[in-house]
Amino acid sequence: MAADTPDRTLRLKLRVWRQRAGSPGAFEEHELAAVPVTASFLEMMDMLNEQLVRQGREAFAFDHDCREGICGMCSMTINGMPHGPIPGVTTCQLHMRNFRDGETITVEPWRARAFPVLKDLVVDRSGFDRVIQAGGFITVRTGSAPEANNTPVPKTVSDEAMDAAECIGCGACVASCKNGSAMLFVGAKVTHLSILPQGQPERERRALAMVKAMDEAGFGNCTNYGECQAHCPKSITLDVIARLNREYVRARVKEFFSTTGKPRKGGD
Amino acid sequence: MNLDAKIPAGPLADKWANHKAKLRLVNPANRCKYHVIVVGSGLAGGAAAATLGELGYQVSCFCYQDSPRRAHSIAAQGGINAAKNYQNDGDSARRLFLDTIKGGDYRAREANVYRLAQLSTSIVDQCVAQGVPFAREYGGLLANRSFGGAQVSRTFYARGQTGQQLLLGAYSALSRQIGLGSVRMHPRHEMLDVVLVGGHAKGIITRDLVTGEVKAHSADAVVLCTGGYGNVFYLSTNAQGCNVTATWRAHRRGAGFANPCYTQIHPTCIPVHGEDQAKLTLMSESLRNDGRVWVPKVAADCGRPPADIPEERRDYFLERKYPSYGNLAPRDIASRAAKEACDEGRGVGPAVDGKRLGVYLDFSASIARLGEGVIRERYGNLFDMYENITGENAYRQPMRIFPAVHYTMGGLWVDYNLQSTIPGLFVGGEANFSDHGANRLGASALMQGLADGYFVLPTTVADYLAGVGLAGRPSSDGPEFRAALKDVNDRVARVLSINGNRTARSYHKELGRIVWDRCGMARDRAGLERAIADIRGLREDFWRNVRVTGGADGLAPELERAGRVADFLEFGELMCRDALEREESCGGHFRTEHQDAGEARRDDGRFAHVAVWEWQGAGAAQRRHEEPLRYEEVQFSTRSYK
DSSP: OOOOOTTSEEEEEEEEEEOOTTSOOEEEEEEEEEEETTSBHHHHHHHHHHHHHHTTOOOOOOOOOSSSSOSOOOOOEETTEETOSSTTOOGGGOBGGGSOTTOEEEEEOOOOTTSOEEETTEEOOHHHHHHHHHHOSOOOOTTOOOOGGGSOOOHHHHHHHHHHHTOOOOOHHHHHOTTOBOHHHHHHHHHHHHSSGGGGGGHHHHHHHHHHHHHHTTOBOOOSOOHHHHHOTTOOOTHHHHHHHHHHHHHHHHHHHOSTTSOOTTOO | OOOOOOOOSSOGGGHHHHHHHHSOOOOHHHHTTOEEEEEOOSHHHHHHHHHHHHHTOEEEEEOSSSSGGGSGGGGOOSOEEOOOOTTOSSOOHHHHHHHHHHHTTTOSOHHHHHHHHHHHHHHHHHHHHHTOOOOBOTTSSBOOBOOTTOSSOOEEOSTTOHHHHHHHHHHHHHHHHHHHTSEEEEOSEEEEEEEEETTEEEEEEEEETTTOOEEEEEOSEEEEOOOOOGGGGSSSSSOTTOOSHHHHHHHHTTOOEEOTTOEEEEEEEOOOOOTTOOOOOBOOGGGGGTOEEEEESSGGGTTSOGGGSOGGGEEOHHHHHOTTTGGGOOHHHHHHHHHHHHHTTOOOSSOBTTBOOOEEEEOHHHHHHHOHHHHHHHHHHHHHHHHHHHSOOTTTSOEEEEEEEEEEOOEEOOOTTSBOSSTTEEEOGGGBOSSSTTSOOTTOHHHHHHIIIIIIHHHHHHHHHHHHOTTOOOOTTSHHHHHHHHHHHHHHHHHHHHOOSEEHHHHHHHHHHHHHHHSSSSBOHHHHHHHHHHHHHHHHHHHHHEEOOSOSSSOOHHHHHHHHHHHHHHHHHHHHHHHHHOOSOBTTBOBTTSEETTEEOOOHHHHOEEEEEEOOOTTSOOEEEEEEOOOSSOOOOOOOOO
């Protein structure tokens, strides 16, 4: 395939969500011409904002940062699909060659109860941080780590942990789910840490604490629609949800039958 | 300006251990009475905040992103160096130290670099214990890859997402402390000033990016880990939000700014494709392990599809010019060689503004030798990213790459304790100047960020706190804080009141073009002088004619952008002045007047020093100071990778 040139451009109709904090939002319609097919979706949004500012109007607020698909900050629902129509990419990695001249594109924020809209296309995803704060870590004091090669990890295990650890925490899984479930996100972290030997000592308490925090943050439950997997820009699979369920049940059962897992006098 | 680097006495290898043994400590019961502000949540800031919190201090950590997990360290692809010598190929802390000093073209401080090399091994231990899924051999032990500027394999990696995995490790440690209540996290906050009380840094002014509230925070010490200033070039591999504001505001309050002209242009980025581009994307240096860089030997072949150009008509210019390092020549050298080839009219790819600015990075030989599967496993995500952006499949045809701004070695001046010229103001990671000299080697930024954050800052900040004692923390509504708040609010009001005709982005773009053309890969006196005049003119125009819509209440992306661009417009001038005064070529700073047939010519007699700039007030030119670089163990020599 020959390289696209910026000479090929598109004229677009854009329906973009406008919302101020505390008030209901609505779509605003704009026309944008001369969008090069080589531009990224966010560069197209930059062009729209430049046009608005030149007209003395307010730019749309949207989240974005690294623009190379890794920071997880960008978060638009494009034509009804989180991160747009191309599987396995974030909004910032979506390029305009995937759209047609004259097309109408609808741009909305993530839609989920646990992700309230802060303004326009920007939502509050701090629920994800609270889940990690509850247990998404291996406790290791700085400086107390053993020599790295003292803990061999089979390559297959390390690779599987890495597959799960690639999650960028963007929230597309929640936004695509009818239930607003965060189980793909939580499952990815639980999988990453629970299969590594370093993660074993906290395995049960981690699963229990993260699920509890997930429920408290207002995320829904998984009913196996599978939309999250379809829209995950890092192609994380439902396997991590299966593992999360398994880890949770395992932890509950162990907690029930074990004496050491229960809170004892003198704290846990 | 006091530029005492406070290098400890004794042999190089013992300096850090001796120094640590002498630093003052804070009693565990007293630590919770001290409050430390950490600005930035990347590898340096996140690691420092987590570790200080774990030690028992009260920590407030600020970042502009919506979560500390998104700091730009996350985008580092290739790896992290550590002198573990797991490959039995002759590595040691000393060799990593020597490689780093040489890579930096003899413009880094010996003692800092040696400490960095020593700490590198503890970093990998720490990260593995946190569950960072580094690449492994089938036997379960850690794997390594090679990186530019070294003849050993000492780079640890997690596919092409090493920065992400290390940052998520630091983020998990930070999150644990947030959950425990020892760190208070302030995401979506931007630091707009640092506040000095009695000459010491005792707080900051922030703007809450969601509510718009401008607020003062006081503390016993302030740590800046706010990254580099690469976005002064507008187009760079930095994240969109990366900016110079925190370090620039500190500079305006008295912190010396060191070596601003040392910027790194990374050789392997996806070429510019058009006018409305806002971002350049890096393709990891690790690709040069298996990719060969070439251009056609003659310009007439440049328009032909690469597969139609026979082997004997290709110029593998890095292998030709630097036979012993070949495609793994350091970044500054590889970048200049690519620029030279394109300047000769031998660039490839679609022409932008009439010039083909690109060279091939060709994997066909490695695919033939190792199979596509092996290449896919090593670099699959990078090939996918390349295809998303360019629409081209790099398994079938060579990648097209061109140098782009990537990292800045300059930054706030710090002593051995990472303390700036303002007492109580510490600076870590890319925001300081200390370890990479005039050029940073690949896989060393992650190493430095984590060394500063996990191991150096927690130790040296404690020493400062023990020295100032418990009576030091002022109230955040004292006169100094009120004055700083007023400054910030006035500035916001001023930029909103202009209501002119040009967007802040258009100024940023124009500034970027000025510095890229005249303070980029090649610099000369006339060009720099013109750049300085042009930047001054542009800055004046900005303050007369910028248009910021959307006000200052709540989320105001245009106001954020305008504030950052305003600081870049001041900083850009200083960067050019520093480049003008440094009448030599070294590392990433290449003055065309000082070369031997394309190779950088240093002037150790006149310029073996750190240039440190002191703010003299608005409207006055900064004063240049020098910290001499005294080498105890290393001999200056001409850097050769031939």
